[in-house]
């Protein structure tokens with residue numbers, strides 16, 4: 001028996017209530033099981049019961065055995081003084097609250113249908129399957145599956161917005177600087193995310209935007225602070241950037257934190273070389289007095305025109321300094337643009353909507369994701385194999401959240417698909 005299963009049983013009241021009584025034989029009626037407490041303290045809050053005709057309002061604690069109460073040290077914790085019922089699988093010991101009073105106990109051992117226990121075992125004991133419910137997935141109603149994905153996608157956006165709130169705090173509430181740093185990190189893809197983030201943190205957006213339309217000065221700042229100008233290269237353009245960078249570095253008293261060895265080129269396609277990404281990022285920053293403001297107001301098409309801008313003339317024919325390309329190089333590709341909307345723009349909108357308590361921004365984030373093509377990756381392929389194909393990036397984000405945070409951890413009792421399988425008779 002697992003405690004998580006008992007939580008599920010109590011939450012949905014899936015037990016036999018005939019002649020319901022505490023282990024002391026006192027008549028018990030459950031008026032309300034309470035709501036799940038995700039913070040510290042008892043498992044369910046604001047439950048309502050009647051014991052021998054007397055009303056009780058308070059918390060409910062769940063354990064496999066009543067002796068677990070003492071194992072978890074609740075007998076010395078005042079937070080458990082308002083527990084009105086101890087729900088256990090097996091009652092093996094009388095336990096008391098910190099104030100010395102005995103807690104009424106409900107034992108569930110003989111009150112849960114064996115078929116429900118069997119269905120639960122079948123659901124989580126499934127080694128070798130793509131997800132625990134693979135064998136039962138097709139029997140779940142499509143409406144439940146779609147609703148689950150929607151709530152998972154929203155949960156994922158909220159999770160990402162929590163990270164943004166931390167970055168915002170570090171930037172003392174400056175949304176523009178935060179958007180700039182997040183976009184930089186996104187530009188580095190997974191492999192160069194960290195140096196890109198360091199670059200943006202060491203070169204504030206407020207300095208970059210002072211250079212307005214002067215693309216070469218912006219490139220000098222970015223390449224210089226990245227460490228790409230530390231050693232001379234036999235290339236006139238490289239030399240001219242060094243001269244500009246040395247002047248600007250001194251002017252702004254900049255502290256360079258990166259050197260060129262922090263950037264990874266290995267196994268990357270030339271189109272993803274960090275040198276080219278920095279050039280494309282410089283192009284976006286040219287003539288851009290705001291980033292966050294644009295994310296808030298511009299539609300996906302206008303954002304694409306901006307974020308997919310071509311790099312400067314030199315970088316249209318170079319992947320790196322002194323490394324030419326036969327074909328003309330353009331701005332970032334469609335999948336990188338989608339990635340920026342998914343990982344930077346939409347979560348920023350959600351974080352902002354939450355901060356100013358305006359649902360419109362959260363809805364806008366959802367619409368942006370609905371309008372993007374679904375991602376294709378290892379996780380979406382698992383769902384496709386189960387005949388559950390994502391139709392947009394909102395779906396694929398929901399699938400990633402569901403798989404990583406629920407399926408992999410066997411959190412099936414917290415998933416609507418799982419509860420639907422258990423309810424299936």
Ligand code: SF4
Pocket residue numbers: 131132133134402406407408410411412413415416417418419
């Ligand atoms: S978490 Fe939900 S979707 Fe994932 S395996 Fe469990 S029941 Fe299935």
